[in-house]
Ligand SMILES: Nc1nc2c(ncn2[C@@H]2O[C@H](COP(=O)(O)OP(=O)(O)O)[C@@H](O)[C@H]2O)c(=O)[nH]1
């Protein structure tokens with residue numbers, strides 16, 4: 028079974044623990060110790076694949092710690108949570124995302140943006156459009172308004188980030204496979220004509236040497252991306 032490490036990030040009180048516990052255990056916790064940082068496991072099937080999710084519900088994001096750097100490094104996907112009742116919580120996410128991208132050293136990090144507590148219409152200070160705007164600024168990061176209380180869009184958000192991880196891993200392994208095939212071809216092309224019955228044939232050696240650049244060229248022929256189509260089949 029494949030392992031997926033997911034990290035839930037966001038300011039204190041936005042509902043990280045409530046969203047996580049609702050997803051993992053299917054219950055709504057009215058009050059949860061804000062200092063508790065815990066990891067949960069859940070096994071689910073997504074697109075016919077058994078997945079073992081390890082979800083880290085973080086706490087105390089106000090200060091940067093070496094610990095946080097470690098779990099961001101090992102995390103494969105991220106849920107970035109703000110509360111629609113707290114304007115500052117969305118601002119805090121901008122810095123958090125920067126931190127994730129810096130530690131990961133890439134812009135291509137599986138993540139979703141969550142505007143939680145969408146059931147609290149009367150206390151709402153951030154609109155759906157505010158969330159959409161941030162998602163656009165982040166290069167169309169998938170955005171969900173959620174309610175941990177009513178389990179609105181909670182499963183959807185987690186499944187979305189797992190699918191992103193799957194797609195990324197499929198693309199990476201397709202690329203590796205292609206590289207391996209190219210290397211194999213290259214080795215075959217340079218080896219075979221040289222040795223005949225254990226003797227080195229001088230004529231063949233020079234032929235093989237002159238052939239090498241052509242062999243290289245055909246091995247990286249972009250017209251034959253054999254395994255590339257694989258990365259699209261997982262959607
Ligand atoms: N109405 C409502 N309250 C929520 C929701 N999610 C969390 N809360 C409440 O917000 C408070 C903080 O939630 P918590 O999960 O502890 O936040 P965390 O500090 O980000 O882990 C708790 O009292 C929760 O019951 C939600 O979707 N709707």
Ligand SMILES: [Mg+2]
Nearest residue numbers: 043044060061
């Ligand atoms: Mg918490």
